[in-house]
Amino acid sequence: MGKLNxxxxxxxxxxxxxxxxxxxKLVNPANKKKLEIIVxxxxxxxxxxxxxxxxxxxxxxxxxxxxxxxxxxxxxxQGGINAAKNYQSDGDSVYRLFYDMxxxxxxxxxxxxxxxxxxxxxxxxxxxxALGVPFARDYGGTLDTRSFGGVQVSRTFYSSGxxxxxxxxxxxxxxxxxxxxxxxxxxxxxxxLDLVLxxxxxxxxxxxxxxxxxxxxxxxxxxxxxxxxxxxxYYLSTLAVNSNASAAWKAHKKGAFFANPxxxxxxxxxxxxxxxxxxKLTLMSESLRNxxxxxxxxxxxxxxPANDIPEEERDYxxxxxxPAFGNLVPRDVASRAAKERCDAGFGIGxxxxxxxxxxxxAIKKQGKKSIENKYGNxxxxxxxxxxxxxxxxxxRIYPAGHxxxxxxxxxxxxxxxxxxLYSIGESNFSDxxxxxxxxxxxxxxxxxxxxxxxxxxxxxxxxxxxxxxxxTDRPEFEATEKEVRESLQKLMSIKxxxxxxxxxxxxxxxxxxNCGMVRNEEGLKKALVLINELKDxxxxxxxxxxxxxxLNMELEKAGRVADYFELTELLVTDALNRKExxxxxxxxxxxxxxxxxxxxxxxFTYVAAWEYTGEGKPHILHKEELKFEDVEMKIRSYK
Amino acid sequence: MxxxxxxxxxxxxxxxxxFVSYQMDNVSPEMAFLEMLDSLNKRLVEEDKDPVAFxxxxxxxxxxxxxxxxxxxxxxxxxxxxxxxxxxxFFKDGETVWIEPWRAKPFPVIKDLIVDxxxxxxxxxxxxxxxxxxxxxxxxxxxxxxxxxxxxxxNSAICIGCGACVAACKNASAMLFVSAKISQFALLPQxxxxxxxxxxxxxxxxxxxxxxxxxxxxxxxxxxPKQIKLTNIARLNREYxxxx
Numbered sequence: 023m024g025k026l027n028x029x030x031x032x033x034x035x036x037x038x039x040x041x042x043x044x045x046x047k048l049v050n051p052a053n054k055k056k057l058e059i060i061v062x063x064x065x066x067x068x069x070x071x072x073x074x075x076x077x078x079x080x081x082x083x084x085x086x087x088x089x090x091x092x093x094x095x096x097x098x099x100q101g102g103i104n105a106a107k108n109y110q111s112d113g114d115s116v117y118r119l120f121y122d123m124x125x126x127x128x129x130x131x132x133x134x135x136x137x138x139x140x141x142x143x144x145x146x147x148x149x150x151x152a153l154g155v156p157f158a159r160d161y162g163g164t165l166d167t168r169s170f171g172g173v174q175v176s177r178t179f180y181s182s183g184x185x186x187x188x189x190x191x192x193x194x195x196x197x198x199x200x201x202x203x204x205x206x207x208x209x210x211x212x213x214x215l216d217l218v219l220x221x222x223x224x225x226x227x228x229x230x231x232x233x234x235x236x237x238x239x240x241x242x243x244x245x246x247x248x249x250x251x252x253x254x255x256y257y258l259s260t261l262a263v264n265s266n267a268s269a270a271w272k273a274h275k276k277g278a279f280f281a282n283p284x285x286x287x288x289x290x291x292x293x294x295x296x297x298x299x300x301x302k303l304t305l306m307s308e309s310l311r312n313x314x315x316x317x318x319x320x321x322x323x324x325x326x327p328a329n330d331i332p333e334e335e336r337d338y339x340x341x342x343x344x345p346a347f348g349n350l351v352p353r354d355v356a357s358r359a360a361k362e363r364c365d366a367g368f369g370i371g372x373x374x375x376x377x378x379x380x381x382x383x384a385i386k387k388q389g390k391k392s393i394e395n396k397y398g399n400x401x402x403x404x405x406x407x408x409x410x411x412x413x414x415x416x417x418r419i420y421p422a423g424h425x426x427x428x429x430x431x432x433x434x435x436x437x438x439x440x441x442x443l444y445s446i447g448e449s450n451f452s453d454x455x456x457x458x459x460x461x462x463x464x465x466x467x468x469x470x471x472x473x474x475x476x477x478x479x480x481x482x483x484x485x486x487x488x489x490x491x492x493x494t495d496r497p498e499f500e501a502t503e504k505e506v507r508e509s510l511q512k513l514m515s516i517k518x519x520x521x522x523x524x525x526x527x528x529x530x531x532x533x534x535x536n537c538g539m540v541r542n543e544e545g546l547k548k549a550l551v552l553i554n555e556l557k558d559x560x561x562x563x564x565x566x567x568x569x570x571x572x573l574n575m576e577l578e579k580a581g582r583v584a585d586y587f588e589l590t591e592l593l594v595t596d597a598l599n600r601k602e603x604x605x606x607x608x609x610x611x612x613x614x615x616x617x618x619x620x621x622x623x624x625x626f627t628y629v630a631a632w633e634y635t636g637e638g639k640p641h642i643l644h645k646e647e648l649k650f651e652d653v654e655m656k657i658r659s660y661k
Numbered sequence: 662m663x664x665x666x667x668x669x670x671x672x673x674x675x676x677x678x679x680f681v682s683y684q685m686d687n688v689s690p691e692m693a694f695l696e697m698l699d700s701l702n703k704r705l706v707e708e709d710k711d712p713v714a715f716x717x718x719x720x721x722x723x724x725x726x727x728x729x730x731x732x733x734x735x736x737x738x739x740x741x742x743x744x745x746x747x748x749x750x751f752f753k754d755g756e757t758v759w760i761e762p763w764r765a766k767p768f769p770v771i772k773d774l775i776v777d778x779x780x781x782x783x784x785x786x787x788x789x790x791x792x793x794x795x796x797x798x799x800x801x802x803x804x805x806x807x808x809x810x811x812x813x814x815x816n817s818a819i820c821i822g823c824g825a826c827v828a829a830c831k832n833a834s835a836m837l838f839v840s841a842k843i844s845q846f847a848l849l850p851q852x853x854x855x856x857x858x859x860x861x862x863x864x865x866x867x868x869x870x871x872x873x874x875x876x877x878x879x880x881x882x883x884x885x886p887k888q889i890k891l892t893n894i895a896r897l898n899r900e901y902x903x904x905x
Contacts, residue, residue: 070795073795074795077794077795088718088724088726089716089726089777089778089779090725090778090779090781090782090822091782092725092782092785092822093718093719093724093725093726093822095718095719095724097719097723097724098719098721098723098724107801109802145796145798147801148798148799148800148801149793149795149796149798150801151798151801151804151851152791152793152797152798152799152801152851153790153791153793153851154791154814154845154846154849154851154852156811156812156814156815156818156845156849157801157811158811158815159806159807159808159811159812160808161808162805163805163806163807163808164802164805165801165802181815181818182815184723184819186723187723187819187821188815188818191818194785195785195789195790195791196790196793196795198782198785198786198789198790199790199792201786202786202787208782210779210782233771260721262718262719262720262724263717263718263719263720264717264718296691297689297691297692299689299691299692299696299697299699299700300693300696301693301695301696301699301720302720302721304720304721305721403721403722403746406722406742406746406748407746407748409750472795473795473796476795519707520706520707521702521703521706521707521712523699523703524703565706565707565709566706567705567706567709567710567711567712568711573714573771573772573775575712575714576702576706576712
C-alpha cells in the first residue's frame, strides 16, 4: 500500500483531462529533437504513439518483431471502433460511453482513465478519417455505425469486418510519413529481451535481431511498451501465434507492477476447435450478434441438422435469459452462457462444444444482399475454414481466449511504476476493468497512442532535457546484455527432446481447463502444481537446434514460453486472491442463485498490482482502491 | 494421408539452396497447411535437425506474413486465400507437394521460405500516406464521400502486402500492390490533395528498388489472396499520366 499513486487530477470528471493538459509541463520544440524515445510494438497504440511523437519532433526509435510494422495484430480486429459521436442521435454521449465501459468492466476500472478514453474517442475517428481510412458510409456520404454487445446505442464505426486492418494501415501510413521525415527510425524483426535501468529510470533496451541473432543495445530518455496482450497463454486463442508477453514480463521483473493479470476475456464467437493439431482459433466478429441469433436444441444430444430443427424446439438461450439485451449481452456473459449450455449437454457438433449462430431470420427480413454487405468477408472466412455456407445454415461457434484486460499497472499518465517506462494499449491494465466491451480495444489503443501518451510524456521529459544522449557503453547496458546472453545460453543448453510449442500447448490446456471462463479454488490450486511440474520438465527436456547467434525461430518461441511459465503462475495467484466474481473473472464459489457473477465490493473494489520480488519468491500485492464518485456501483444486469 | 514434401532449403541469401525431401506419414485432411509444417518442424526438432523457417503470424489471413509457392502457385492451388487458410483437405493421399519461397529479385531469400519484403515498406514510406498531423483533423462528417467511392476505396485498401502479386508476375512487378494504395487514396477526397506527389514518389521508388513493369498478363489478380482487381493498375496509370 502507499506505493501506488494513480495521479488522477482533482476536479469534476469531465474537466480532469482538460485541466491536466493545461497544467502539464511541456518541452520546447528545439529540445524535443534531442530527446529519444523507444517504442516497442507497432499496433494501433505503438504506431499511433510513434507517429504522434514523431510529429511533435521527438527522436523516436520503433521496434517490432514482425518483418513489417503493418503486420501487428491490431490488423486482425474485425468488428469496429467505438466513439461517442452520437451521429445517430440515439442518446449517446461521452458520459454514456464512459458509463457503459465502467459498467461493462463490472466496476473494476478507474473512473478518470475511462472517462478520458471516451473523451478522446471522437478525435480518433476524425483522425483516421483524415488519414484515409475507408469507414463504411451511408448513401448520403456520412459515416455509418452499428451496435455492439453491452450497449443500447449505435456507436461503432467499421470497415466491413476488417476495421482493425483499415485502422492499422492508417496508423502504418502515418508512421511511414514520420519515417520518411527522419523523425522515426524503424527496427523491424527485433525482439526486446530486457529493459535497461539507470538510476532507477528506464533508459533503454536489449533487443535481439531476429534475422542475425545479434544482441543489440538501444538507449533512450524514455521507453514505451505497446506490446499487446497475453491471450496466447491458452495456446489456442484468437491472437497471432507469435503474440507474447515477454517485453512486459521483462519490464515487470525490473520493477513494473503487473495489475489484475487474471482478467482475461474469453470471446464468445469463435470458430470451434476442429482437430488436435490446431494452432489457432479464429474469431468471428461480435458484430455478427447484431443479426445472428444464438441457439442450441432444446433436447439434449439432438443430432439433427440445424435447419431441420423446428422453431419451437430451439432454445434461444441469450434472448431467454437476458430479454433486455438479448443476443447483444457483453462478451463475458455470452461466453459463460455458451459454456453453461454445452456443459449441460446441449452443445452441438461432434464435440458438443459449439452453439449455433443463425442468420436465417435476418436474411429473411433484410435480404441476403444486406447481410452480405455487412459481413461478407466474415461469411467467406468462415466458409474457408469450415466449408460451411452460413447463408444456408447456422455458423457453429464457441468461446476462445481473446483479450487481456490485465496488464502493466499505469497511472493517469500511462507511466508504470518504473519512472520513464510507459505502457499503452492492451499492454496496460487501465480502461476495461474486469471485462472489455466490443470495439473499445481499437478505441483505447488509438486513444492511448495518438492522443494521450503524446500529451503526458512531456510532463516527464521536461525534466530530462539536461540529460545528454545516453551512451550504450554504460555499465548498466553491459550488465543487462550479459544477463540476456546468459538466459539465452541457458535455454540453448538444455538440449532435451521436445520443442517449445509442445510445452506451450500443454501449458495452454492447464490454463484453459483451470483458469478459463470459470474458476474455482480447487482448480486454481491444482493449476499451480501442474504449471510447476511442466515448468520443471521444460527446463529439463526442451530442445532448440542451432545457435542463438543466428535466425532461430525455435529460440524465439522458447523464450516466450519460458516467460509464460512465470506469468501463468502470477495469473493463477491473482485469480485465487480475488475471492469474488466480476466481469470475465468468474469464481464458481461466488455466484447468484441464477448463475450470475457475484461481486464483493466491500473487499475487492481494488486493482491488484503485483510486485516482483525475485526468482522463486512470492509476489507482493499492492492494492489501489477504486473510488466511484460519478457512478453508483450497481449489480451489473443485462436482463 | 501420406505426402512427399519437396521443400526449398537455403541457409541464407549468400548460399545456394536446393529442394530437400520429407516424407509425411500422418497428415490429417483437417490440418491447416501451416499446421502440417508445424508437425514437420516438431519432428525435426525432436531429431535435433534445423526446422524449416517460414514467416507466419495471425493465421487468419489478414496480417500478410505467410506466403510460399505451393505446387507452382503463390499461397497454393486454392484461389483467393492465404497460405495460412489453406487446408490439407485440398491435397490427395500420395501427392508430392513442392514448397518454395517467393522468387523475385527485390525479395531476396533470408532463409528457407522467408524472403525480405522491405522493398514494399520502402514504397509505402515514399508516399503511401496522407499528410495530416494528429489532432488537426476536422469532424469526420465534415467531408462527405459518396458510398460508391468509399466502398471502392475499401476494396483497394484490403491489400495485405504479402507479395503474392510480385511472386506470380513474370516481370516481378509490384504494380498491383502499388496501385491498390494509389487507388484507395485517389478515390477519397482526403487523398486527392497529394495525389500528384504520391503517384510520382511511389512509382519512382517502385522502379528504384527493382520491381519490373506491368505487361498486363493478369497473373497478379489471379493469385491475389484478397482479389485486388487489375482495374487498380489502370487507375494507377491514369493517375501517373495526370501527374506529368
